[in-house]
Amino acid sequence: MNKFGEEIKRLREKIGLSQRQLAFKVDVTPTYMSKIERGEFKAPSETVIKEIARVLNTDKDILLSYADKVDKELLDIIKSNPTQYASLLRERAKKNNEG
Numbered sequence: 001m002n003k004f005g006e007e008i009k010r011l012r013e014k015i016g017l018s019q020r021q022l023a024f025k026v027d028v029t030p031t032y033m034s035k036i037e038r039g040e041f042k043a044p045s046e047t048v049i050k051e052i053a054r055v056l057n058t059d060k061d062i063l064l065s066y067a068d069k070v071d072k073e074l075l076d077i078i079k080s081n082p083t084q085y086a087s088l089l090r091e092r093a094k095k096n097n098e099g
Contacts, residue, residue, distance in 0.1 A: 002039035004066040009037045013055040026051045043067030 010082035012022050026048060035041040043049065049067055051062035064071055078085040 002043075002062070002066075003038045005037040007063065007066050008033075008052060008056070011058055015056065017055075022052070022055060025055045036082045043069065045054075045073060 008022075012019070017025075019033045020030045023030040028034075028044070032041065032044075032074065036044060043066075044052075046064065046069055046081060049063050049069065050060045050071075053063045061074075093096060
């Protein structure tokens with residue numbers, strides 16, 4: 001199982017949803033949801049991940065990070081001034097590692 005699938009399963013079970021119920025709410029097949037949770041498929045699209053986050057009442061950015069993805073909105077912000085935002089993120093990461 002992968003981190004993304006494990007987290008989806010943990011959150012789903014925490015709120016008492018079956019795989020079938022979650023699949024229905026996010027408009028994917030139950031088989032697809034099962035394979036995502038088991039790590040047999042790569043994480044779904046950003047749109048599906050955001051919908052899963054909404055249904056599971058969790059932070060979309062955390063789920064996106066488990067899927068090795070970044071919100072397109074954030075990518076667009078970074079692309080608007082890549083040098084400035086890259087420096088800002090590196091500096092912030094350095095401060096987090098120091099303290």
